[in-house]
Amino acid sequence: CPVAKVLRENRIVDLMNHTLLVSHSGEEVAIADSAAPIIGRDGKRLGVVLVFRDVRDEKRLQEEHSRSEKLAAVGVLAGGIAHDFNNLLMGLQGSLDLIRISCQKYPEKTDVYLSKADRAIDRAVSLAKQLLTFAKGGAPVKGLEMTRLPALVKDSAEFILHGSQIKVEYEIGDNIWGVEIDAGQINQVVNNLVNNARQAMADVGIIIIKIENLKVVKGDYADVAPGAYVKVSIRDQGCGIDPGIMPRIFEPYFTTKEAGSGLGLATSYSIIVNHEGRIEVVSELSRGSIFSFILPAVETSIESCGVAVHEDRLPVEVATGRGRILLMDDEVMIREVVSEMLGIQGYEVVTVADGEAMLEVYRSSLAKGLNFQAVLMDLSIPGGMGGREAIKLLREIDPEVTAIVSSGYSQDPVMADFTAYGFDAMISKPYRLESLISVLGR
Structure with a gap:
């Protein structure tokens, strides 16, 4: 007891562990408590003062930090x-x-x-x-235009629920603000959350999707900055989530589904956090769950914006090309396959394994008057010079070179903001032939 300890030791006492107070409604409130003696002018102890401080936000931040680790x-x-x-x-x-x-x-x-x-x-x-x-290599690659979130959410939900008996009701606020997002990643989040709801409801019932503008002020949330946001809430009529597993639902590979991978919610959590947003869940057993996420927005209503679209499948008419392409990649298989792909379309391809070889070939070709239409560089070369380092030196040789960066993984933000690093375009692995030809033809 802190009071007894103060009376015994006549000094300020802090408890080592947080204490839980239970309210009349049964809510548990984590507090940090301390006690100190009250000393009169004559130096005598008049009493003891207790201080209780609400530390729920601190505990939540600690849990978030642990989850992030x-x-x-x-x-x-x-x-x-x-x-x-x-x-x-x-x-x-x-x-x-x-x-x-x-x-x-x-x-x-x-x-x-x-x-x-x-x-x-x-x-x-x-x-x-x-x-x-x-791995943070999936950092958001945001579009050049604002995205109209209601259209993206509707498309995603309808795609996932196709063939089920579930009905979707939308509650969409007026003049929803625009968001700068990686449309493909947010589409993935909506797919995961709607699919979660579908499985919880056994393909029967109603899912309510609400989209609204939200102004966050200081003190609303401890983990997001004040400002304008768009909030998406997905309410299901499923079985709800056991309170005992709630702290773990966003952990990778944690699943209660017999055939589940345990990646869906963890992926969604990481995507939203990487977008500087927030995701949370409220659930009640036998009544259902509400998954909500917020994304930073610009306080401008937009009537139409680009959203992610599905790629067409071959066979399609792929434009032929002409010119010389310099391909840099450390993987022999990729050099061989991409060289064949471009060769069939009419390009002459020169391949190298790393940045040093690329610079040597480019400098030598330039001296002979043999220009390259474009240089396609792998961003990361283990144990060698990758695209990020090579582009600076390549620009010194030829400031007008057309440089394209390619990667399937990187911890750098180059793919998300390639122009800031000196590249003219980017293409993510694995890519299709028509996508590569399209990038080369820009």
Whole structure:
């Protein structure tokens, strides 16, 4: 007892551990308490004063920090796996494109099998993106225009709920503000949360999705800055979440689903935090859950903005090209496949394994009057000079060079803001032939 200790020792006493106070409603409030003697002018002790301080925000921040450390630990492993995985996918993706083009004379024999391979690659790419999110290599690549969030949310929800008996009701506020986001990542968040709701409801019932503008003032949240936000809430009529597991639902690989991966909510958490937003859940057993997230916004109403779209599948008319391309990548498979892809389209391709070789080849070609239409550089070269270092030296040789950065993983923000680092364009691995031709043709 702090009072007894003060009376006994006649000094200020702080408790080592937080104390829980229980209100009349049964709510537990974490406090830090201390006690101090009250000393009169004559030096005699008149009494003891107790001080209770609400430390719920501090505890929440500590829990957030602990959760972030766990995610960071997973990120170290996930980043390496995803990097190698994406390189393998790049080789496979390019090979499939080559097969499809070379076998167009016999589409009835090849198209079905190639389409199945495409779907398998799509699933693998989705997994790689989730792993990259933990490693911060999945940093948001924000669009050049504001995104109209209601349209994105509706498209995502309808896609996930296609074929189910669940009805969606939307409550969308007036003049929703614009948000600068990575539309693909936020689409992934909505997919995860709506799919969670669908599974909790066993494909029957109503999901209510609410979108509203929100002004956050100092003191509202301890982990986001004051300002303008857009809030998205997804309410389901499912079974609710056991209070005992609530602190763990955003941890990677934690799942209560028999066939679940445990990545969905952890991925969503990381994406929203990387967007400088906040995600939370309120749940009641047998009544359902409400998952909400907020994203920083600009207080401007927008009527139409670009949102993420799904890529078309080959076969498509891929434009032919002409010119010399210098390709730098440490993976032999990628150099071979991309060289073949571009060669079929009419380009002459020179390949090198690292930045030093790239600079030597470029300087030598320039001296002979042989120009390159573009230089395609891998951002990270283990044990060698990657694109980030090489671009500065390349610009010194030729300030007018067209430089394109490519990566499946990086802890740098280069892919999100490539122009600030000296590049003219970017393309993420694994990429399709038509995407590469499109970038080269800009």
